[in-house]
Amino acid sequence: MAAISQLQRIAGPGHAGAPRPGTVRRASVAVAAGKAPLPRLEGASEELRAAAAQSLDWAPARRRVRGAFAPVLPTLDHCLFKMAPKGIQMGENFETNSKGVEIFWKSWLPREGTPTKAALFFCHGYGDTCTFFFEGVAKRIAAAGYAVYAMDYPGFGLSYGLHGYIASFDGMVDHVIEQYARIRGRKDVQGLPYFLLGQSMGGAVALKVHLKQPKEWDGVLLVAPMCKKM
Numbered sequence: 001m002a003a004i005s006q007l008q009r010i011a012g013p014g015h016a017g018a019p020r021p022g023t024v025r026r027a028s029v030a031v032a033a034g035k036a037p038l039p040r041l042e043g044a045s046e047e048l049r050a051a052a053a054q055s056l057d058w059a060p061a062r063r064r065v066r067g068a069f070a071p072v073l074p075t076l077d078h079c080l081f082k083m084a085p086k087g088i089q090m091g092e093n094f095e096t097n098s099k100g101v102e103i104f105w106k107s108w109l110p111r112e113g114t115p116t117k118a119a120l121f122f123c124h125g126y127g128d129t130c131t132f133f134f135e136g137v138a139k140r141i142a143a144a145g146y147a148v149y150a151m152d153y154p155g156f157g158l159s160y161g162l163h164g165y166i167a168s169f170d171g172m173v174d175h176v177i178e179q180y181a182r183i184r185g186r187k188d189v190q191g192l193p194y195f196l197l198g199q200s201m202g203g204a205v206a207l208k209v210h211l212k213q214p215k216e217w218d219g220v221l222l223v224a225p226m227c228k229k230m
Contacts, residue, residue, distance in 0.1 A: 048072065059102070059160045066131060066158060073135065080136025085143035087111040094158075097178050104158035105151040105179060106130055108142040115145060118193040118218070121180050122150035123209070125200030125226075127164065129157030147189065151179050153205075173208040180209075184216075199223040 051068040054061045074081055089109040096102050110116055120141060124130055130138075130150035138148040153172050155161030166172055183189060194217050198206025203225020210220050 057163050059158060062163070063158050070131075073132070078133075078136070080133060080140075084136050084139045088139045088142045095179070095182065097175065097182075099175070101154045101175065102160045103151055103154070103175065103179050104130075105149065105183070106138075107150075107183075108138040108148040110142050110145050110147065116147050116192060117145045118195060119147045119149065119184070119189050120195050120197050120221075121183070122148065123176060123196060123198040123202030123205040124150065124152070124156070125202050127156075128200070128202075131157055147192065149180070149183050149189075151176065169204075170208070173205055173212065176205055176209055177212060181216075193218040195219045195221060197221045197223070198225055201226045203227055 047068050051065040054065050056062050056065065074084070088111065089107075091107045091109075092104070093106075094102050094104055122130060122134060122138070124134065128134075129152050131152070134150060138150065141148050152159040153161075153166075154175055155163055155165045184194060196206040196209060196217055196219070198204070198220065200223070203222040204227050206220050206222065207225065207227060210217050
């Protein structure tokens, strides 16, 4: 347990080479010589096959894999991507929080010149990230006039931490509270109605955030939430 505690405190190996807060770095996946044969994926390039063979325990590898798959994502045969609205303003950032953990967050804003009705903050489920299927959902919400913000929890997606490891659920909720408070403090977000959107485990996260900050939020939307009626 002591070893696990040490692992979850910091991001893991390679932290010194991480992008500076507020910057985004794209990296290709190198194919190492002498390694095990790459998986056979019909129609996939060597780079994508190399990405599929990566261990995703730590953020540097997850970021390399995401960099390799990002150009493929919009071409997937799925309604969320094939029917995605055009002209949505998107942004990506890495930001180190007060606990020293580098958090990845993303924004989808309405088309330029479109008034913003409210700000929606997404809480993803276990094993999920804010950079895959939610991309298509976020674009459609933004096209309807809402500013959408999402983050990867520590240990998920592009944020630092051991993949999928949650040392403390309340601690993870506190990470969400801090990051979304930072975003709400931005001039372009201040004064808007604020809503939480939680899916699956993210439903429980959103509920906990709202319970801890009942006066900070105008509402909570839950999709198949991880919660139990008592």
